[in-house]
Amino acid sequence: MVSQTIKRGERRREFVRSLPWLTPTLLLIAAVVIYPTILMIQTSFYKFNNKGIQKGTDPVGFDNYFGAGKGALDFPSVPIQQIIINTIVWVVVVCAVTVVLSLLLAQFLNLPFRGRKLLRLFIILPWACSVVLTATVFRYGLQQEVGLFNRLLVDTGILQTAAAWTKDPTSSFWVSVFVAVYVSLPFTTYTILAGLQSVPSDVLEAAHMDGAGRWQRYWHIVLPLLRPAIATAALINIINVFNSLPILRVLQETPGYHTGHITTTLMYEYQLKLGPGIASALSVMNFLFCLAIIAIYLLVAKPTKEVQ
Secondary structure, eight states: OOOHHHHHHHHHHHHHHHHHHHHHHHHHHHIIIIIIHHHHHTTTTTBOOOOTTBOOOOOOTHHHOOTOOSSSOOTTOHHHHHHHHHHHHHHHHHHHHHHHHHHHHHHHHOOOOHHHHHHHHTTTTHHHHHHHHHHHHOOOHTTTTTTTHHHHHHTTTTTOOOOOTSSSHHHHHHHHHHHHHHHHHHHHHHHHHHHHHHHHHHHHHHHHHHHHHHHHHHHIIHHHHHHHHHHHHHHHHHHHHHTTTHHHHHOOOOOSOTOOHHHHHHHHHHHHEEEEEEEEHHHHHHHHHHHHHHHHHHHOTTTTTOOO
8 A cells, every 4th residue: 555655656756847848739739729629619619701701709509510501411401411421431541542552662672682771862853842732733733724744645546635633523522532642652651661661571582481471461460560560650640631722722623512522621611602600610520520431440440459
């Protein structure tokens, strides 16, 4: 009993000694995360005009969420069902394709060959460049009359005539998916590559001596040991992709509410045209939606499960 009291006292003293180091971080989190979140939730229960001026002092309940044709989920002319489907497709396809391609790239970059360092430097370029800059390059490259990518597709016979990729909501959405994968590859590849380099070579050699083939070694040894690296890369990609406004905003040239939106870009449209009340309501639902996707991923992937 006395020893437990002493241990509790030591833990308290350690906590007090750590406060000077923890306080700046806690204050920063409170200022840039907790306070804006509370303000966003509070704003979602009040009506505003498109200039950001509050209309009345009484809260309106859940009217900004689903309020008789005036809420975020049932506003007239907004194809909300297709936008929700787009959001799920956007997150799942971009993250899944990025992880699969990064696994292949990381495996290749882990091989010894001449020029490997130069190739690694080349692969990191899309990550080093601004996302807006990359999306703008693709936007102008896909212009119907003068875009270099369009001219290449026509000259090589892939297309008969140049297409207005960014003028149509559906095609611009899938172009955005391609660009999102392109800019997400470097970080994911390097994260998985770091995990590959930490795989013990003696374990692989022992498995080889026991008769395990290349695919057996990869599936039963390498891939399980890569689970933490893949989990880290996937979770960061889910968060980044879910909140990736610049790519869709730059590549989507169709104005108004249409079927090329995801909930993040729709939130921006609400902010411009309907004010911060409905935009905040959609932002709260966006946050909960993102948490749900992450929870499903964690339940399915089980990234913290120990390797047997």
